[in-house]
Amino acid sequence: MGQLAHLMNLVEVKGCRxxxxxxxxxxxxxxxxxxxxxxxxxxTHTELLQDAAVDxxxxxxxxxxxxxxxxxxxxxxxxxxxxxxxxxxxxxxxRLVACARAQGxxxxxxxxxxxxxxxxxxxxxxxDAQATGALGPVLSARAHCxxxxxxxxxxxxxxxxxxxxxxxxxxxxxxxWLPPDxxxxxxxxxxxxxxxxxxxxxxxxxxxxxxxxxxxxxxxQLAVLDFGDFSATLEVGxxxxxxWDEVTEIVFAHGRLTVWTPPPMLRNVPARVELYRAGEVQExxxxxxxxxxxxxxxxxxxxxxxxxxxxxxxxxxxxxEDLRLAEALxx
Numbered sequence: 001m002g003q004l005a006h007l008m009n010l011v012e013v014k015g016c017r018x019x020x021x022x023x024x025x026x027x028x029x030x031x032x033x034x035x036x037x038x039x040x041x042x043x044t045h046t047e048l049l050q051d052a053a054v055d056x057x058x059x060x061x062x063x064x065x066x067x068x069x070x071x072x073x074x075x076x077x078x079x080x081x082x083x084x085x086x087x088x089x090x091x092x093x094x095r096l097v098a099c100a101r102a103q104g105x106x107x108x109x110x111x112x113x114x115x116x117x118x119x120x121x122x123x124x125x126x127x128d129a130q131a132t133g134a135l136g137p138v139l140s141a142r143a144h145c146x147x148x149x150x151x152x153x154x155x156x157x158x159x160x161x162x163x164x165x166x167x168x169x170x171x172x173x174x175x176x177w178l179p180p181d182x183x184x185x186x187x188x189x190x191x192x193x194x195x196x197x198x199x200x201x202x203x204x205x206x207x208x209x210x211x212x213x214x215x216x217x218x219x220x221q222l223a224v225l226d227f228g229d230f231s232a233t234l235e236v237g238x239x240x241x242x243x244w245d246e247v248t249e250i251v252f253a254h255g256r257l258t259v260w261t262p263p264p265m266l267r268n269v270p271a272r273v274e275l276y277r278a279g280e281v282q283e284x285x286x287x288x289x290x291x292x293x294x295x296x297x298x299x300x301x302x303x304x305x306x307x308x309x310x311x312x313x314x315x316x317x318x319x320x321e322d323l324r325l326a327e328a329l330x331x
Contacts, residue, residue, distance in 0.1 A: 021048075090175075119203075244266075
C-alpha cells in the first residue's frame with residue numbers, strides 16, 4: 001500500500017517532491033528509494049523528522065504503530081496523511097486530533113472513497129434530491145460489504161525477505177473494556193469496514209446513532225444505524241469471492257440511488273452510480289465519471305490542501321467519528 005497506493009502517486013503529483021523515505025528494512029529502503037528516485041533515506045521516522053526539507057509526511061505502517069508515529073510527526077510540526085484507521089481507540093484519536101490542532105498542521109486520514117469521482121457524483125445527486133424533494137423523503141439506506149479480492153492481484157511493488165522488528169508494541173488496537181477475544185475482531189472491523197461507515201457519513205453529512213448491533217461473528221456482522229428521519233443497515237463480513245461485493249444504496253419514496261464502489265486497488269475505475277426515478281415517467285440516470293483512481297485523487301488533494309490550507313474531505317477530526325461509531329457498535 002505504501003508503494004502502490006501512495007508513493008507511485010505522490011511522485012507524479014504536480015507541486016509535490018518526494019524528498020525522503022523512512023523504512024527500517026535496509027534492502028527494501030534502498031530498492032524503493034532507487035525505484036522512485038527518492039534522494040534521502042532514513043532507518044527511522046524520528047531521523048526523517050529532523051530533515052528540514054520535509055514539509056509533510058505520509059504514514060503507512062502496521063496499525064499498532066500508526067498512532068504513535070503520527071503523533072511524532074504532528075509534534076514535529078509536519079502535515080500528515082495517514083492510512084486508516086487513524087488509531088485503535090477513541091482516546092488515541094482524540095489525542096492525535098488535539099495535537100494537530102495545537103500544532104496548527106493539516107492532518108488527514110486515508111478514507112480515499114470520498115475522493116472517488118463516482119462517489120462524488122452520487123453525493124451531488126443525493127444533495128440535489130434532498131434539497132429539491134424531487135424524490136420524496138429518504139426511507140432507508142444500506143451499506144453492504146462482503147469484500148472479495150481488494151488487491152486485484154496487483155504487482156510492481158518491491159518485496160524483500162527481510163523481517164520487521166519494532167522497539168515496542170505500539171498502541172493498543174482495541175479499547176481496554178473489550179473482552180480479550182473481541183480485540184482482534186474489533187481491530188479488523190475498524191480497519192476494513194470503517195470505510196463503509198465513513199462513506200455513509202460522507203454522503204449524509206452526519207454521524208448516526210447505533211440502534212442495534214450484532215457483531216459477534218466477524219464473517220457476518222449486522223447493525224442498524226439511526227440517522228434521525230430514517231434508518232440505515234450496515235451489513236459486513238467476508239466470503240470467498242474473486243470479485244468485490246460492496247454497494248451503498250439509498251431508498252427514497254420515489255426513487256433509489258445506488259453506488260457500487262470498486263475494489264480499492266483497481267486503478268482508474270471509479271464507482272458506478274445509478275439513480276432511478278419512479279413515478280408516472282420512470283427513468284434511470286447513470287452518470288459516467290471519468291476514468292480515475294480514488295488513491296491518485298487522494299494524493300492530489302492532500303498536496304493541494306497542504307498548499308492552500310483547506311481542511312480537505314477527510315480531516316482527522318472527522319475520521320475520529322468513525323472510531324466513536326465503531327466503539328458504540330461494539331458496546
